[in-house]
Every structure is written in C-alpha cells, then in structure tokens.
Amino acid sequence: MYDTILVATDGSDAADRAVDHAVNLASAFDADLHAIHVVDTTRYGKSVLSGSDDVLEALEKQGRDVLETVSERADVAVRTKLLSGQPDTEIDAYAEEIDSDLIVIGNRGLGAGAAGQIGSVAERIVRTTDRPVITC
Template structure:
C-alpha cells in the first residue's frame, strides 16, 4: 500500500509518536523511509538571524540529533535530511523529491498548545498527498 513514507520530526512529543507510527508502517509495508527535520528560520525573524549563524547552527545541530534518534530507532534503512525554511514548504518539496506515498507528522509541534499545530494544519490543507498525524 505504501512504498515510500516520509516522516517529519522536530523532537516534540507528538513528532515522536509520528516517528513510532512511521517506523511501524515502514516495517509493515516494507517501505522506504525518509525523515526530515526543518529549521524554521522564519520563526525567529530574519533580522535576528541575519547577524548570527550560531543560532541557525544550534538549531541545525538539534535537528541532526532528532534525526539521529530516528535512525537509531529504525530497524529499516532511513534516509534523512535537515532543511531550512518554512516547514510545510520544505516537507512538500522533500515529499515531491522522494515521491512519498504518505507523510507522517505530529499534530502539534514544540510550541503548540492544545490545538493542531500550524505546520500540521498547512501540510494537511495544502499538500496533495495522504497525511497521517499523530
């Protein structure tokens, strides 16, 4: 049913649930698994980031750690990438690149309240692929 699964993670609790779901589905369907973590440069504002690559480097390092955790959990091969930009746009670009049959992501991110997170909402609304939120 699914040959290629993309899981987006930021290390939040709901993203960790999404990782578990993606790992289970990839194993069940013997699917290729891809992981993405996006450094949201717009969250902090261009003016704040323009003079400091240290902030971006720290965020990128954190994203690499999150993806290393995904790789450590997997009993299937995982191809991972860290991207910079607007999360839903980068998730869509990578999903197109790998021709994902399914996108899996958490329903809330690191800063979200009890409602669906903005990235999850945008992915569900604007990306023309099946999406599973956890």
C-alpha cells in the same frame, strides 16, 4: 500500499509518536522511510539569524541530533535530511521530490498552543498537500 513514507520531526512528543508510526508502517509495507527535520528560519526572523551564525548552527545541530535519534530508534533503514525554511513548504516540497506515498507528522509540534488543537504546520500540510497525511 506504501512504497515511500516521509516522516517530519521536530523532536516533540507528537513527532516521536509520528516517527514510531512511520517506522511501523515502513516495516509492515517494506517501504522506504525518509525522516526530515526543518530548521524553521521563518520563526526567528532574518535579523536574528543574519546577526549571528551561532544561532543557525545551534538550530542545525539540534536538527541533526533529532534525526540521529530517529535513525537509532528505527528498526528499518532511514534516510535523513536536514532542511531550512518554512516547515510546511519544505515538507511538501521534499515529499514531492521523493514522490512520497504518505506523510506522517505530529499533530502538534514544539510551539505552544491549546491542548487538543492541531498545530499550524500540521494543519497547513493537511490542507495543502496532494498526498495522504497521517497526524499522530
């Protein structure tokens, strides 16, 4: 049913649930599992990121740490990739690049928001991608 599964993570609790679910699905279907973290360069604005490499380097290190944790927790092989840009756009583009059969994403990321509501990135992915999406 699934040959290639993509899980996007930002290290939030919901993303951790998504990772667990994606790992379980990859194991059950003997599927290739890809995990990505997108450094949201749109959140901070060009003036903040262009003024200092330290900010971008810190965000990239945080992303690498999140992906390393995914690899350590998984009992299946995981291909990881760190990307930068607008998260929903990068997630969908990478899903297309690897011809993913499924995208698994947390229903709410690190951004603040009302409890019980789907987050903006998850909502845009569900609304715009042409692939099946599971939110956790």
